[in-house]
Amino acid sequence: MTRVLYELSGIEEGLLFSPFCWRVRYALAHKGLEVETRPWRFTEKEALAFARYDKVPVLVDDDEVITDSYEIMRYLDRRYPEAPLLGEGMAETRGHFFKHYAERALAPAMIRIIIMDLLNAIHPDDRSYFRESREKRFGCTLEELHSPSRGASQLTAALEPLRGQLMESKFLDGQAPAGADYLVFGNFMWARCASGADLVSDSDPVHAWLERMLDLHGGLGRNARRIIDIEGG
Known part of the structure:
Protein backbone atom coordinates (compact mmCIF):
# COMPACT_ATOMS: atom_id res chain seq x y z
CA MET A 1 0.00 0.00 0.00
CA THR A 2 1.25 3.46 -0.91
CA ARG A 3 0.21 6.31 1.38
CA VAL A 4 1.68 9.78 0.77
CA LEU A 5 1.15 13.05 2.63
CA TYR A 6 2.05 16.33 0.95
CA GLU A 7 2.86 18.90 3.62
CA LEU A 8 4.22 22.42 3.87
CA SER A 9 7.96 22.87 4.42
CA GLY A 10 10.02 25.95 5.23
CA ILE A 11 13.61 27.02 4.84
CA GLU A 12 14.59 23.37 5.25
CA GLU A 13 12.56 20.42 3.98
CA GLY A 14 12.50 19.07 7.52
CA LEU A 15 10.92 22.22 8.93
CA LEU A 16 7.23 21.32 8.76
CA PHE A 17 4.99 23.89 10.40
CA SER A 18 1.50 23.92 8.88
CA PRO A 19 -1.17 23.58 11.60
CA PHE A 20 -3.38 21.71 9.14
CA CYS A 21 -0.66 19.23 8.25
CA TRP A 22 0.10 18.64 11.91
CA ARG A 23 -3.53 17.71 12.47
CA VAL A 24 -3.16 15.02 9.85
CA ARG A 25 0.23 13.83 11.11
CA TYR A 26 -1.26 13.22 14.54
CA ALA A 27 -4.40 11.65 13.07
CA LEU A 28 -2.33 9.15 11.08
CA ALA A 29 -0.23 8.34 14.15
CA HIS A 30 -3.42 7.89 16.18
CA LYS A 31 -4.57 5.30 13.63
CA GLY A 32 -1.17 3.62 13.59
CA LEU A 33 -0.80 4.29 9.86
CA GLU A 34 2.56 4.72 8.18
CA VAL A 35 2.92 7.46 5.60
CA GLU A 36 5.57 8.79 3.24
CA THR A 37 5.82 12.57 3.43
CA ARG A 38 6.46 14.89 0.50
CA PRO A 39 7.66 18.40 1.36
CA TRP A 40 5.83 21.13 -0.55
CA ARG A 41 6.18 24.91 -0.71
CA PHE A 42 3.65 27.69 -1.25
CA THR A 43 4.79 28.44 -4.79
CA GLU A 44 4.81 24.82 -5.98
CA LYS A 45 1.16 24.82 -7.02
CA GLU A 46 1.79 22.61 -10.05
CA ALA A 47 2.90 19.76 -7.78
CA LEU A 48 -0.70 19.46 -6.52
CA ALA A 49 -2.38 19.69 -9.93
CA PHE A 50 -3.26 15.99 -9.72
CA ALA A 51 -5.41 16.76 -6.66
CA ARG A 52 -7.15 19.75 -8.29
CA TYR A 53 -6.17 21.66 -5.18
CA ASP A 54 -3.54 24.29 -4.41
CA LYS A 55 -3.03 23.82 -0.67
CA VAL A 56 -1.77 21.17 1.70
CA PRO A 57 -2.33 18.78 3.34
CA VAL A 58 -3.11 16.38 0.52
CA LEU A 59 -3.27 12.70 1.38
CA VAL A 60 -2.91 10.02 -1.29
CA ASP A 61 -4.07 6.62 -0.05
CA ASP A 62 -3.80 4.07 -2.86
CA ASP A 63 -6.23 5.47 -5.47
CA GLU A 64 -7.87 7.93 -3.10
CA VAL A 65 -6.86 11.61 -3.07
CA ILE A 66 -8.19 13.57 -0.11
CA THR A 67 -7.74 17.29 0.51
CA ASP A 68 -8.43 19.51 3.55
CA SER A 69 -7.30 18.43 7.01
CA TYR A 70 -10.77 17.95 8.45
CA GLU A 71 -11.94 15.93 5.44
CA ILE A 72 -8.82 13.79 5.74
CA MET A 73 -9.69 13.04 9.36
CA ARG A 74 -13.23 12.11 8.35
CA TYR A 75 -11.86 9.89 5.58
CA LEU A 76 -9.51 8.12 7.99
CA ASP A 77 -12.43 7.31 10.27
CA ARG A 78 -14.41 5.84 7.37
CA ARG A 79 -11.53 3.89 5.86
CA TYR A 80 -9.90 2.81 9.12
CA PRO A 81 -12.69 2.74 11.75
CA GLU A 82 -10.59 1.43 14.63
CA ALA A 83 -9.39 4.11 17.08
CA PRO A 84 -11.93 6.77 15.99
CA LEU A 85 -10.83 10.36 15.64
CA LEU A 86 -14.13 12.20 15.30
CA GLY A 87 -16.80 9.54 15.58
CA GLU A 88 -20.20 9.95 14.01
CA GLY A 89 -23.33 12.07 14.43
Missing part, protein backbone atom coordinates in the same frame (compact mmCIF):
# COMPACT_ATOMS: atom_id res chain seq x y z
CA MET A 90 -23.17 14.41 17.41
CA ALA A 91 -19.56 13.44 18.15
CA GLU A 92 -18.46 14.43 14.66
CA THR A 93 -20.38 17.70 14.93
CA ARG A 94 -18.49 18.39 18.16
CA GLY A 95 -15.28 17.91 16.24
CA HIS A 96 -16.39 20.57 13.79
CA PHE A 97 -16.70 23.00 16.67
CA PHE A 98 -13.06 22.44 17.64
CA LYS A 99 -11.99 22.98 14.02
CA HIS A 100 -13.70 26.38 13.98
CA TYR A 101 -12.43 27.23 17.47
CA ALA A 102 -8.83 26.58 16.43
CA GLU A 103 -9.15 28.54 13.19
CA ARG A 104 -11.28 31.46 14.36
CA ALA A 105 -10.24 31.99 17.99
CA LEU A 106 -6.71 30.63 18.41
CA ALA A 107 -5.12 31.32 15.01
CA PRO A 108 -5.95 35.08 14.87
CA ALA A 109 -4.36 35.56 18.30
CA MET A 110 -1.31 33.43 17.56
CA ILE A 111 -0.55 35.03 14.22
CA ARG A 112 -0.15 38.45 15.82
CA ILE A 113 2.57 36.94 17.99
CA ILE A 114 4.45 34.81 15.45
CA ILE A 115 3.88 36.43 12.04
CA MET A 116 7.40 37.84 11.59
CA ASP A 117 8.99 34.63 12.86
CA LEU A 118 6.77 32.76 10.44
CA LEU A 119 7.96 34.90 7.54
CA ASN A 120 11.57 34.06 8.43
CA ALA A 121 10.79 30.34 8.70
CA ILE A 122 9.39 30.24 5.16
CA HIS A 123 11.65 29.36 2.25
CA PRO A 124 13.08 32.55 0.68
CA ASP A 125 11.47 31.69 -2.66
CA ASP A 126 8.05 31.76 -0.97
CA ARG A 127 8.33 34.96 1.03
CA SER A 128 7.10 37.38 -1.62
CA TYR A 129 4.06 35.18 -2.25
CA PHE A 130 3.41 34.81 1.47
CA ARG A 131 3.66 38.54 2.14
CA GLU A 132 1.45 39.52 -0.79
CA SER A 133 -1.24 36.91 -0.12
CA ARG A 134 -1.39 37.51 3.64
CA GLU A 135 -1.36 41.28 3.41
CA LYS A 136 -4.25 41.03 0.97
CA ARG A 137 -6.09 38.70 3.36
CA PHE A 138 -5.57 40.83 6.46
CA GLY A 139 -5.80 44.24 4.81
CA CYS A 140 -2.56 45.49 6.36
CA THR A 141 1.18 44.92 6.21
CA LEU A 142 2.72 42.05 8.14
CA GLU A 143 4.51 44.61 10.28
CA GLU A 144 1.18 46.24 11.16
CA LEU A 145 -0.35 42.85 11.95
CA HIS A 146 2.56 41.98 14.24
CA SER A 147 1.51 42.88 17.79
CA PRO A 148 2.72 40.34 20.36
CA SER A 149 1.15 42.07 23.36
CA ARG A 150 -2.26 42.31 21.69
CA GLY A 151 -1.95 38.73 20.45
CA ALA A 152 -1.03 37.47 23.91
CA SER A 153 -4.05 39.20 25.41
CA GLN A 154 -6.32 37.69 22.75
CA LEU A 155 -4.83 34.25 23.27
CA THR A 156 -5.24 34.37 27.05
CA ALA A 157 -8.96 35.02 26.60
CA ALA A 158 -9.34 32.45 23.81
CA LEU A 159 -7.79 29.70 25.95
CA GLU A 160 -10.38 29.97 28.72
CA PRO A 161 -12.60 27.15 27.35
CA LEU A 162 -9.57 24.86 27.16
CA ARG A 163 -8.59 25.64 30.72
CA GLY A 164 -12.04 24.69 31.95
CA GLN A 165 -12.00 21.37 30.12
CA LEU A 166 -8.40 20.52 31.02
CA MET A 167 -9.02 21.08 34.70
CA GLU A 168 -11.50 18.19 34.48
CA SER A 169 -9.77 15.79 32.07
CA LYS A 170 -6.29 15.06 30.73
CA PHE A 171 -7.30 15.69 27.13
CA LEU A 172 -9.99 17.61 25.27
CA ASP A 173 -11.54 14.29 24.28
CA GLY A 174 -11.45 12.95 27.85
CA GLN A 175 -8.86 10.66 29.39
CA ALA A 176 -7.31 9.80 26.03
CA PRO A 177 -6.55 12.03 23.03
CA ALA A 178 -8.53 12.02 19.80
CA GLY A 179 -9.71 14.37 17.05
CA ALA A 180 -10.53 17.40 19.19
CA ASP A 181 -7.04 17.38 20.68
CA TYR A 182 -5.38 17.12 17.27
CA LEU A 183 -7.54 19.84 15.72
CA VAL A 184 -6.48 22.30 18.41
CA PHE A 185 -2.92 21.12 18.97
CA GLY A 186 -2.05 21.66 15.31
CA ASN A 187 -2.07 25.41 15.97
CA PHE A 188 0.42 25.04 18.81
CA MET A 189 2.73 22.98 16.59
CA TRP A 190 2.50 25.78 14.02
CA ALA A 191 3.83 28.23 16.61
CA ARG A 192 6.32 25.79 18.12
CA CYS A 193 7.99 24.90 14.82
CA ALA A 194 8.02 28.38 13.26
CA SER A 195 8.73 30.52 16.32
CA GLY A 196 10.54 30.50 19.63
CA ALA A 197 7.76 32.47 21.33
CA ASP A 198 6.35 31.12 24.59
CA LEU A 199 2.57 31.21 24.26
CA VAL A 200 1.50 29.61 27.54
CA SER A 201 2.99 29.91 31.03
CA ASP A 202 4.16 26.82 32.91
CA SER A 203 1.42 27.31 35.52
CA ASP A 204 -1.40 27.26 32.96
CA PRO A 205 -3.44 24.00 32.79
CA VAL A 206 -3.03 24.22 29.01
CA HIS A 207 0.74 23.88 29.42
CA ALA A 208 0.47 20.42 31.01
CA TRP A 209 -1.80 19.33 28.15
CA LEU A 210 0.71 20.65 25.61
CA GLU A 211 3.46 18.62 27.28
CA ARG A 212 1.33 15.49 27.09
CA MET A 213 0.54 16.15 23.44
CA LEU A 214 4.21 16.66 22.56
CA ASP A 215 5.06 13.25 24.04
CA LEU A 216 2.30 11.34 22.24
CA HIS A 217 3.08 8.82 19.52
CA GLY A 218 6.72 8.43 20.43
CA GLY A 219 7.35 12.16 20.87
CA LEU A 220 6.02 13.06 17.43
CA GLY A 221 5.68 16.73 18.30
CA ARG A 222 8.58 17.05 20.71
CA ASN A 223 11.06 15.63 18.21
CA ALA A 224 9.89 17.80 15.31
CA ARG A 225 12.41 20.12 13.67
CA ARG A 226 12.04 23.74 14.88
CA ILE A 227 13.26 27.06 13.52
CA ILE A 228 15.38 27.48 16.66
CA ASP A 229 17.19 24.24 15.76
CA ILE A 230 18.36 25.68 12.47
CA GLU A 231 21.61 27.60 12.47
CA GLY A 232 20.87 31.27 12.23
CA GLY A 233 17.17 30.66 13.00
Whole structure:
Protein backbone atom coordinates (compact mmCIF):
# COMPACT_ATOMS: atom_id res chain seq x y z
CA MET A 1 0.00 0.00 0.00
CA THR A 2 1.25 3.46 -0.91
CA ARG A 3 0.21 6.31 1.38
CA VAL A 4 1.68 9.78 0.77
CA LEU A 5 1.15 13.05 2.63
CA TYR A 6 2.05 16.33 0.95
CA GLU A 7 2.86 18.90 3.62
CA LEU A 8 4.22 22.42 3.87
CA SER A 9 7.96 22.87 4.42
CA GLY A 10 10.02 25.95 5.23
CA ILE A 11 13.61 27.02 4.84
CA GLU A 12 14.59 23.37 5.25
CA GLU A 13 12.56 20.42 3.98
CA GLY A 14 12.50 19.07 7.52
CA LEU A 15 10.92 22.22 8.93
CA LEU A 16 7.23 21.32 8.76
CA PHE A 17 4.99 23.89 10.40
CA SER A 18 1.50 23.92 8.88
CA PRO A 19 -1.17 23.58 11.60
CA PHE A 20 -3.38 21.71 9.14
CA CYS A 21 -0.66 19.23 8.25
CA TRP A 22 0.10 18.64 11.91
CA ARG A 23 -3.53 17.71 12.47
CA VAL A 24 -3.16 15.02 9.85
CA ARG A 25 0.23 13.83 11.11
CA TYR A 26 -1.26 13.22 14.54
CA ALA A 27 -4.40 11.65 13.07
CA LEU A 28 -2.33 9.15 11.08
CA ALA A 29 -0.23 8.34 14.15
CA HIS A 30 -3.42 7.89 16.18
CA LYS A 31 -4.57 5.30 13.63
CA GLY A 32 -1.17 3.62 13.59
CA LEU A 33 -0.80 4.29 9.86
CA GLU A 34 2.56 4.72 8.18
CA VAL A 35 2.92 7.46 5.60
CA GLU A 36 5.57 8.79 3.24
CA THR A 37 5.82 12.57 3.43
CA ARG A 38 6.46 14.89 0.50
CA PRO A 39 7.66 18.40 1.36
CA TRP A 40 5.83 21.13 -0.55
CA ARG A 41 6.18 24.91 -0.71
CA PHE A 42 3.65 27.69 -1.25
CA THR A 43 4.79 28.44 -4.79
CA GLU A 44 4.81 24.82 -5.98
CA LYS A 45 1.16 24.82 -7.02
CA GLU A 46 1.79 22.61 -10.05
CA ALA A 47 2.90 19.76 -7.78
CA LEU A 48 -0.70 19.46 -6.52
CA ALA A 49 -2.38 19.69 -9.93
CA PHE A 50 -3.26 15.99 -9.72
CA ALA A 51 -5.41 16.76 -6.66
CA ARG A 52 -7.15 19.75 -8.29
CA TYR A 53 -6.17 21.66 -5.18
CA ASP A 54 -3.54 24.29 -4.41
CA LYS A 55 -3.03 23.82 -0.67
CA VAL A 56 -1.77 21.17 1.70
CA PRO A 57 -2.33 18.78 3.34
CA VAL A 58 -3.11 16.38 0.52
CA LEU A 59 -3.27 12.70 1.38
CA VAL A 60 -2.91 10.02 -1.29
CA ASP A 61 -4.07 6.62 -0.05
CA ASP A 62 -3.80 4.07 -2.86
CA ASP A 63 -6.23 5.47 -5.47
CA GLU A 64 -7.87 7.93 -3.10
CA VAL A 65 -6.86 11.61 -3.07
CA ILE A 66 -8.19 13.57 -0.11
CA THR A 67 -7.74 17.29 0.51
CA ASP A 68 -8.43 19.51 3.55
CA SER A 69 -7.30 18.43 7.01
CA TYR A 70 -10.77 17.95 8.45
CA GLU A 71 -11.94 15.93 5.44
CA ILE A 72 -8.82 13.79 5.74
CA MET A 73 -9.69 13.04 9.36
CA ARG A 74 -13.23 12.11 8.35
CA TYR A 75 -11.86 9.89 5.58
CA LEU A 76 -9.51 8.12 7.99
CA ASP A 77 -12.43 7.31 10.27
CA ARG A 78 -14.41 5.84 7.37
CA ARG A 79 -11.53 3.89 5.86
CA TYR A 80 -9.90 2.81 9.12
CA PRO A 81 -12.69 2.74 11.75
CA GLU A 82 -10.59 1.43 14.63
CA ALA A 83 -9.39 4.11 17.08
CA PRO A 84 -11.93 6.77 15.99
CA LEU A 85 -10.83 10.36 15.64
CA LEU A 86 -14.13 12.20 15.30
CA GLY A 87 -16.80 9.54 15.58
CA GLU A 88 -20.20 9.95 14.01
CA GLY A 89 -23.33 12.07 14.43
CA MET A 90 -23.17 14.41 17.41
CA ALA A 91 -19.56 13.44 18.15
CA GLU A 92 -18.46 14.43 14.66
CA THR A 93 -20.38 17.70 14.93
CA ARG A 94 -18.49 18.39 18.16
CA GLY A 95 -15.28 17.91 16.24
CA HIS A 96 -16.39 20.57 13.79
CA PHE A 97 -16.70 23.00 16.67
CA PHE A 98 -13.06 22.44 17.64
CA LYS A 99 -11.99 22.98 14.02
CA HIS A 100 -13.70 26.38 13.98
CA TYR A 101 -12.43 27.23 17.47
CA ALA A 102 -8.83 26.58 16.43
CA GLU A 103 -9.15 28.54 13.19
CA ARG A 104 -11.28 31.46 14.36
CA ALA A 105 -10.24 31.99 17.99
CA LEU A 106 -6.71 30.63 18.41
CA ALA A 107 -5.12 31.32 15.01
CA PRO A 108 -5.95 35.08 14.87
CA ALA A 109 -4.36 35.56 18.30
CA MET A 110 -1.31 33.43 17.56
CA ILE A 111 -0.55 35.03 14.22
CA ARG A 112 -0.15 38.45 15.82
CA ILE A 113 2.57 36.94 17.99
CA ILE A 114 4.45 34.81 15.45
CA ILE A 115 3.88 36.43 12.04
CA MET A 116 7.40 37.84 11.59
CA ASP A 117 8.99 34.63 12.86
CA LEU A 118 6.77 32.76 10.44
CA LEU A 119 7.96 34.90 7.54
CA ASN A 120 11.57 34.06 8.43
CA ALA A 121 10.79 30.34 8.70
CA ILE A 122 9.39 30.24 5.16
CA HIS A 123 11.65 29.36 2.25
CA PRO A 124 13.08 32.55 0.68
CA ASP A 125 11.47 31.69 -2.66
CA ASP A 126 8.05 31.76 -0.97
CA ARG A 127 8.33 34.96 1.03
CA SER A 128 7.10 37.38 -1.62
CA TYR A 129 4.06 35.18 -2.25
CA PHE A 130 3.41 34.81 1.47
CA ARG A 131 3.66 38.54 2.14
CA GLU A 132 1.45 39.52 -0.79
CA SER A 133 -1.24 36.91 -0.12
CA ARG A 134 -1.39 37.51 3.64
CA GLU A 135 -1.36 41.28 3.41
CA LYS A 136 -4.25 41.03 0.97
CA ARG A 137 -6.09 38.70 3.36
CA PHE A 138 -5.57 40.83 6.46
CA GLY A 139 -5.80 44.24 4.81
CA CYS A 140 -2.56 45.49 6.36
CA THR A 141 1.18 44.92 6.21
CA LEU A 142 2.72 42.05 8.14
CA GLU A 143 4.51 44.61 10.28
CA GLU A 144 1.18 46.24 11.16
CA LEU A 145 -0.35 42.85 11.95
CA HIS A 146 2.56 41.98 14.24
CA SER A 147 1.51 42.88 17.79
CA PRO A 148 2.72 40.34 20.36
CA SER A 149 1.15 42.07 23.36
CA ARG A 150 -2.26 42.31 21.69
CA GLY A 151 -1.95 38.73 20.45
CA ALA A 152 -1.03 37.47 23.91
CA SER A 153 -4.05 39.20 25.41
CA GLN A 154 -6.32 37.69 22.75
CA LEU A 155 -4.83 34.25 23.27
CA THR A 156 -5.24 34.37 27.05
CA ALA A 157 -8.96 35.02 26.60
CA ALA A 158 -9.34 32.45 23.81
CA LEU A 159 -7.79 29.70 25.95
CA GLU A 160 -10.38 29.97 28.72
CA PRO A 161 -12.60 27.15 27.35
CA LEU A 162 -9.57 24.86 27.16
CA ARG A 163 -8.59 25.64 30.72
CA GLY A 164 -12.04 24.69 31.95
CA GLN A 165 -12.00 21.37 30.12
CA LEU A 166 -8.40 20.52 31.02
CA MET A 167 -9.02 21.08 34.70
CA GLU A 168 -11.50 18.19 34.48
CA SER A 169 -9.77 15.79 32.07
CA LYS A 170 -6.29 15.06 30.73
CA PHE A 171 -7.30 15.69 27.13
CA LEU A 172 -9.99 17.61 25.27
CA ASP A 173 -11.54 14.29 24.28
CA GLY A 174 -11.45 12.95 27.85
CA GLN A 175 -8.86 10.66 29.39
CA ALA A 176 -7.31 9.80 26.03
CA PRO A 177 -6.55 12.03 23.03
CA ALA A 178 -8.53 12.02 19.80
CA GLY A 179 -9.71 14.37 17.05
CA ALA A 180 -10.53 17.40 19.19
CA ASP A 181 -7.04 17.38 20.68
CA TYR A 182 -5.38 17.12 17.27
CA LEU A 183 -7.54 19.84 15.72
CA VAL A 184 -6.48 22.30 18.41
CA PHE A 185 -2.92 21.12 18.97
CA GLY A 186 -2.05 21.66 15.31
CA ASN A 187 -2.07 25.41 15.97
CA PHE A 188 0.42 25.04 18.81
CA MET A 189 2.73 22.98 16.59
CA TRP A 190 2.50 25.78 14.02
CA ALA A 191 3.83 28.23 16.61
CA ARG A 192 6.32 25.79 18.12
CA CYS A 193 7.99 24.90 14.82
CA ALA A 194 8.02 28.38 13.26
CA SER A 195 8.73 30.52 16.32
CA GLY A 196 10.54 30.50 19.63
CA ALA A 197 7.76 32.47 21.33
CA ASP A 198 6.35 31.12 24.59
CA LEU A 199 2.57 31.21 24.26
CA VAL A 200 1.50 29.61 27.54
CA SER A 201 2.99 29.91 31.03
CA ASP A 202 4.16 26.82 32.91
CA SER A 203 1.42 27.31 35.52
CA ASP A 204 -1.40 27.26 32.96
CA PRO A 205 -3.44 24.00 32.79
CA VAL A 206 -3.03 24.22 29.01
CA HIS A 207 0.74 23.88 29.42
CA ALA A 208 0.47 20.42 31.01
CA TRP A 209 -1.80 19.33 28.15
CA LEU A 210 0.71 20.65 25.61
CA GLU A 211 3.46 18.62 27.28
CA ARG A 212 1.33 15.49 27.09
CA MET A 213 0.54 16.15 23.44
CA LEU A 214 4.21 16.66 22.56
CA ASP A 215 5.06 13.25 24.04
CA LEU A 216 2.30 11.34 22.24
CA HIS A 217 3.08 8.82 19.52
CA GLY A 218 6.72 8.43 20.43
CA GLY A 219 7.35 12.16 20.87
CA LEU A 220 6.02 13.06 17.43
CA GLY A 221 5.68 16.73 18.30
CA ARG A 222 8.58 17.05 20.71
CA ASN A 223 11.06 15.63 18.21
CA ALA A 224 9.89 17.80 15.31
CA ARG A 225 12.41 20.12 13.67
CA ARG A 226 12.04 23.74 14.88
CA ILE A 227 13.26 27.06 13.52
CA ILE A 228 15.38 27.48 16.66
CA ASP A 229 17.19 24.24 15.76
CA ILE A 230 18.36 25.68 12.47
CA GLU A 231 21.61 27.60 12.47
CA GLY A 232 20.87 31.27 12.23
CA GLY A 233 17.17 30.66 13.00
